Amino acid sequence: MNIHEVAVEVEKAILVGVVLPKDRRWEVDEYLSELQQLAATAGVEVVDQLVQDRQRLDPATFIGSGKVEELQQMVNAYQAKAVIFDEDLTPAQIRNLEKAIKAKIIDRSTLILDIFAKHARTRTAKTQVELAQLQHLLPRLTRQWTHLSRQVGGIGTKGPGETQLETDRRLIRTRIETLRRELARIDLQRQTRRKGRQESFRASLIGYTNVGKSTIMNLFSGAEVLVEDQLFATLDPTVRQVPLDSTHTILLSDTVGFIRKLPHQLVESFKSTLDEAVEADLLLHVVDVSHPAFHEQIQVVNEVLKEIGAAQKPVLMVFNKIDRLKEKTMLPSLKRQYPQAVFISATRQIRTEKLKQELVRFMEKNFVKTTVKIPLTHAGLVNQIYGMAVVLQQKYTEHEIILTFKSTAVNRDKIRYLVDSASAGNGGCVIC
Numbered sequence: 001m002n003i004h005e006v007a008v009e010v011e012k013a014i015l016v017g018v019v020l021p022k023d024r025r026w027e028v029d030e031y032l033s034e035l036q037q038l039a040a041t042a043g044v045e046v047v048d049q050l051v052q053d054r055q056r057l058d059p060a061t062f063i064g065s066g067k068v069e070e071l072q073q074m075v076n077a078y079q080a081k082a083v084i085f086d087e088d089l090t091p092a093q094i095r096n097l098e099k100a101i102k103a104k105i106i107d108r109s110t111l112i113l114d115i116f117a118k119h120a121r122t123r124t125a126k127t128q129v130e131l132a133q134l135q136h137l138l139p140r141l142t143r144q145w146t147h148l149s150r151q152v153g154g155i156g157t158k159g160p161g162e163t164q165l166e167t168d169r170r171l172i173r174t175r176i177e178t179l180r181r182e183l184a185r186i187d188l189q190r191q192t193r194r195k196g197r198q199e200s201f202r203a204s205l206i207g208y209t210n211v212g213k214s215t216i217m218n219l220f221s222g223a224e225v226l227v228e229d230q231l232f233a234t235l236d237p238t239v240r241q242v243p244l245d246s247t248h249t250i251l252l253s254d255t256v257g258f259i260r261k262l263p264h265q266l267v268e269s270f271k272s273t274l275d276e277a278v279e280a281d282l283l284l285h286v287v288d289v290s291h292p293a294f295h296e297q298i299q300v301v302n303e304v305l306k307e308i309g310a311a312q313k314p315v316l317m318v319f320n321k322i323d324r325l326k327e328k329t330m331l332p333s334l335k336r337q338y339p340q341a342v343f344i345s346a347t348r349q350i351r352t353e354k355l356k357q358e359l360v361r362f363m364e365k366n367f368v369k370t371t372v373k374i375p376l377t378h379a380g381l382v383n384q385i386y387g388m389a390v391v392l393q394q395k396y397t398e399h400e401i402i403l404t405f406k407s408t409a410v411n412r413d414k415i416r417y418l419v420d421s422a423s424a425g426n427g428g429c430v431i432c
């Protein structure tokens, strides 16, 4: 089902923002410029914007009635096909605004969902987006959405005594259930795949959208992840091996970016994608230091990390795009604030080697050193251990191989278990 084709198929649009007492005007301007970027990514041309100062939002129409009239005049003057609000609207607000303004009313989540739908390439991403779209749509279903039955798999007809709207709601609920089941299956597959990779040290590139995560991924791994100067170019996770130096290799993953007010339906349905970050040993929090609102973007990312249960993970801050900084005076204070951070330019490859060194340093700091004795009869274990740890020394005696290695504590325990099991048949535990 292509909800997005129904939702945002417009040419010209007007943006609407509200300045409440808690907001500062420049912040709202910043938000609107992000909304404009979102609109451009969705293929919409923004012709004008309307900003209103208000004490509180109007529960019926979001903006005041005078502004609604002004908006209708703007829509006429520009022949605009849509009005995009920088907030989520209630079903009643959408209904009322649609009555008063002869244009499609789009809220922030609908726009973001539309971009996700346009960028979804794989079956998983398409399923995740469709689920989020339907969940967002369900409570907002108005008469103009009726006759979805043809689109929702072409199933079902109107039940006895049901209005078309009720039929559509029922069909959407059924479809949501199907998609949920499908995602649970995908989740299980991904979990199994991740378990298979658990041996290696895993770092995950996370951050606000468009900060350069995929650029770093491609630079380090030679992967060919799509890099674009637009929002949400990446939806599916990519995982690659990255050699840091002659002895240290990590598994690096690149995943979907975050944004202010990310629709919670998206966070929920992208859970299996975001788990890539939740289960990493280290998060590389990439920041576009050349963006005027990067401080706020850091906060937004930290909030999403909390929401997905990854707030306690070790984080290495990576300030990217330093080549775009005209004024470098803020760098020293940032360095003081984030003494562990790395300042790089991924496209110009400035200090990217330093980032690798920092990763090695982190691994070293968090790796524990262990020595095990492996019976010669189980020499096959040695290869396995090489895949799970950095082997520092390998010595042979008449009956055993003595290996000294460094690994995460989790892998140390796994290796101990493997060696214990192997040596059980050889007279008990032989761990030093």
Ligand SMILES: Nc1nc2c(ncn2[C@@H]2O[C@H](COP(=O)(O)OP(=O)(O)OP(=O)(O)O)[C@@H](O)[C@H]2O)c(=O)[nH]1
Pocket (backbone or CB within 6 Å): 208, 209, 210, 211, 212, 213, 214, 215, 216, 226, 227, 228, 229, 230, 231, 232, 233, 234, 235, 256, 257, 258, 320, 321, 322, 323, 324, 344, 345, 346, 347, 348
């Ligand atoms: N000037 C400059 N541009 C960069 C740098 N790193 C990335 N970019 C550009 O920033 C834009 C976004 O880069 P991506 O790597 O796609 O960003 P992302 O974080 O993966 O974005 P999403 O997947 O959309 O969330 C692209 O146009 C890149 O060429 C950098 O160090 N300097």
Ligand SMILES: [Mg+2]
Pocket (backbone or CB within 6 Å): 213, 214, 215, 226, 227, 233, 234
């Ligand atoms: Mg990307």
